[in-house]
Every structure is written in C-alpha cells, then in structure tokens.
Amino acid sequence: MRLERRHETSRTALALAPIGAVLFTMAISALLVLWAGAPVSRTYALLLQGGFGSVFAWSETLTRAIPLILTGLAATVAFKARLFNIGAEGQLYAGALAAIAVGGLHGGSGFALSPWLLFPLMMLAAALAGALLLLGPALLKNMLGVDEVVTTLLINFIVLLGVGAMLDGPMKDPTAMGWPQSVGLQPDLELAKLVAQTRVHTGLLWAVSLAVIVWALFKYTVLGFDIRAVGANARGAGFAGVPVTRTVVSVALLSGALAGLAGAIEVAGRTGYVTLDMSPGYGYSGIVIAMLAGLHPLGVVAAGVFVAGVLVGADTMSRAVGVPTYIADVIVAASLISVLVATLLTQYRVRLK
C-alpha cells in the first residue's frame, strides 16, 4: 500500500470530508448502541432532538459550546504553529481561579472596585493566568527541545491539584457546607443572559467574536503569516527571517489566554464560582474541535456547536433509552480519527499494489 499525492485537492471534498467522517463514525457507533440493547434509530433521533430539537435544546447546546469554542480556538492557534498545547484544561482552571481571585465576593478574595474597572481586570487576570501557564512549556520546547505535549499534559494534573488546594484553603467558600467550592463571583460581574429563561449568556458573543478576531489575525496580519510559516517549517521560517522564538511566544500567550478566558467566562456566565468538576474535559475536547474544524477559526464555531450538541443530546438520550452518556465521548473521539483520515484522503490517493 502506498500514498500518492493528488494533483489538486477539491475544495468541495475538503469541506465534505468532516461530514462524511462524522456520518461514518455514527454508523460504526451504531454497533455500540446495539450492544447496549437499544434501538439505533430511536437512540440517534433522541440524541439529535436532545441536542438540536427545541429552543431549550439549542440554548443548552450553545451554553455548552461557549467553553468548547474557546478551548478549540486555543488549540487551533497553537497547533497552527505546531505548538501542541494539550494544557488547555489546566489553563481553563487557572483562568477560572484568577477570575475569582479578582472578582470574588468582598470578604472573599476580590476587590471592592467599580464593576466597570473590575470586569476588564478579571478577564485580563484570567487571560494572563492561562497565558503564563503555557509560556513555560513553550520556552522549554523552543530553548531546550523539551516535548511540550508531555509538559503541558503533566501541568494539567498539577494545576488541578493546585486548584483543589485553593478550594480547600484560602479560596474556600465558608458557607459551602464543606464542599470544595470557591467563594462566589460578585453578582455585578456576571455575564448577562442572551435569552431570558435559558442559560445561554453573552459569553457566546465573546466566543464568536474571538473566533472572528483569530480568523482575521491569521488572514491579515504579519503575526498570522509568521505563525503559518513556523507551523509549516520552523527551520525554514527561521532561515527566511521569521522571528521564530518571538512567534512561538506570541502563540503560547495567545493560546493560553484563550483557554484562560474560557475559564473566566464559564465562571462569569454559568457557574458563578469554581469547583473541581466545572470542566468535564473541555480542554481535551478543544483539541478534537480544532482538528474537526481543520484548524480553521470559523470552523471551530461550527465544530464546537456540533460537539456540544452531541454531549447535550447524549444526556437526554441516556435518560430516555438508557444508553450510557459515554457514547458521546466515543462519537467525538472516533470522529476525530475519521476526520483525520478523511482529510488525508482528499489530499492523497491510496494505491494498493
């Protein structure tokens, strides 16, 4: 078996590849549904309905999509420059904790300032916390050649333990009946609801705006060009005069900041405080979303909504027919692998010989 590069890649094929891959994944996953002893068509119908079938479903899906779009953007920015940031989970928690540290209830850890001043400070602190967390691994990679995948992965565990220590200690909510939960955010720092009676909040506007900003950055700025050059070939880019270290540092700061903001926006828009289970792996799902989107910032919005819909729909479906919700994680992970293969097949043709 060998791969032969196709002379030209059709744009239609490239756009259809993710859809075909997801359909293929759903077909394979049907076997798992059968194993659980549930009717396949009804299960999938319930999954779709639970994720996209009503105003309530859409509101839940979009709420869930907000952190996913942001961590998806974080992965996109980093992966474009071949900086494999697998630490978005930790960066999200660091951002959430920083947000509370600035904007926690008075008497908690926050400051008694005007919300007009405090809100930008809170977001800035969260972005900075996430950014700084990725700076170390990025520099270690660039200067010493330490593989950033392993360091960012290990830092996730360290951050979660650190957050746990803070929630048991200095930032613990004394009224939480012993639950490891942080003090609450000042109510005037909370993000407004986008639709009354639902949980969708203005964080969605943040996520979509940031996707557009990242897209414009890639397309129209020198930094965007440098990022693509470093991602394509770091050595070559260096010879061609691209400031490689500066680009990698910028990418690390930007990627970490996006993941940090995801944490702050979750706190300000949804939870109001930090707990150790506020993210069911948004950081890792962000990687999948970035790949599903082919590292396209606007595609990340679509992929984020799709993955959120599958996750939300799985909850509803599981209650109705008893297929474990983990089916959603299987579909998401298998979609990642099939999209990679499908995208490859748009560029190469497999010759059996």
Place this chain on the structure above:
Amino acid sequence: MSDLLDILANPAFWVAVLRIATPLIFGTLGVLLCERAGVLNLGIEGIMVAGAFTGWLAVYAGAPLWIGVGVAALTGAVFGLLHAGLTVGLALSQHVSGLGITLLATALSYYGYRVSFPKVNTPPTVTPFAPMEWLPIPILNAQTALTLLALLLVPLIGWVLHRTPLGLAVRMVGENPQAAEGQGVSVAATRTGAIVAGSALMGVAGAFLTLSAFNAFFFNMINGRGWICVALVVFASWRPGKALLGAVLFALFDALQLRLQQSGDAVLPYQLYLMLPYLLSILALVLVARKASYPQALMKPYRKGER
C-alpha cells in the same frame, strides 16, 4: 529526618515502591519500544485504561488471571495496530493520532463498563493475583508474578534491542529508515510490529492495576501514569535498564510522598505532595533535555522513495 530514615528502613515501604513501579515499568518499556522504532505513542494513557478494563472484565467473566492479562495485551495490541495504521500507513501526525486513541480507548472502556454494569455504584471485584510467597527473596516475595514478569522483561527487551538482528532492525528504522530500507528491512512492517508489541505492554500495565494492585475497575484509575511513562522514556535515554531505574526512582518518590502525607504532621495541603510526581517528571524532562539523544527519526513519517 529520623522519620525519613524510619520510612526507608521499613521493608513495607520498599514493597510499596516495587508495586508502584510495576505498571510504570511495563508502560515505559512499551513506550520505549515504539519510540525506538521512531513512533511516539501518546495512546498509552487510553490503552492502559482499556487494558485495565478488558483484563479485569475477562477475569470477572470467569477467565483465569493469566488469560485476563492476555486479553489486556490483545486489547493494547489492537489499539497499537490502529495507531500503526494511522501513523505508519497513512503518515498522520503521531501526536494527534495518539491523543485520539487515548480519547477513544478511554471513552470505549467507560462506555463498556457502563453497558456491562448499568446500575452498579460500588465496582464489582475479582480475586487478584496472589503474592509469590514461595519465592525466597524478601520484598519481591510480597509482589505478584506480574512484577517478576516486568523485571524479567527489562533485560529481555534490552537483549533483543541491542544483541539481535530484530533489535537492530527496530533501532535502524527509528534512526535512519532510508538506510534500513536499503538493507532490505521493511520500515512499515518493523515499525508496525514494534508499536503493536509496545502497545500490548501498555495494556498489561493497565491490567496490573485491576488484577494485581487492586481488584476492581475504577474511573480515572490510570490518572496520568501513562504520561509519566512517556516522560520516563526520555529520562531513560531510550535504554531499558535506565527505564527500570527511572521507574523505581519515581515510585520511590511517589511512595515517599504517600508516607509523608500519612505521617500526620503534614504542614502542607496534601495536594502539594500529590503534585510531586508530576513536578518530578517535568524536572526529569528538563534535566536530560540537553543531552537527550532522541531516535533520529522519531515523529518523522516515512514514505518509500520520499525524502
């Protein structure tokens, strides 16, 4: 200080060290085999989850313990074959393929667990491996046969890698696949074989947890052990003997933090002790980074006739 000496003088401490080290030895050898052939395998974390689950499920369903270990190895091998297909066959990014396999293997295991035990809150247990009390070697005789297997695999894999034509082929495809191909070695077949064998070891690493260290399957039971194996391989400079040393040193610190945490007079939050293993892994990566001699073709896909 005397506390520390008391801990180190206690045989029970060293029994714990060896027990903590065992899955790391299996896992590190597994990663080492893949990387020596030029392929990073970040699927390890998920493959360990899958091995822990399927090995345990087989024994729970009535299979003998060793069959359970075999099932775990087979599970690992299947995921290894998938990784080989994606990275060797299709030349996809080794990072992304490995992470995808970790996510997939973990999700499949959790799904399988929930389908098999829909309404169970306390995980069902099996009778795990018994300690090798017949063995006249202290500390080792408090371990199970899987630990002995892990210890024996170290010299075996070292011998195969450095003293046999097969090992030479594996190292060649990891260092210079063009040259290997010129010598008539099939790069694709050798890499696939190494990944499948390495992944089987990762599966056994997981099964050790459910069939020897514990007697049940828990969510999050691997808890980053796989990533630590990836770090240990760098620390070991891709040598099996040093991998054993690294795993034991690492387990020593891990066991030590457990004791310090339990000794009651801990002044620091317990989470800080739990951070130590991860901090040590990063430190090890940084310390050896300068002189790390990565297999030259690691993470470089190879296509026949392309440079």
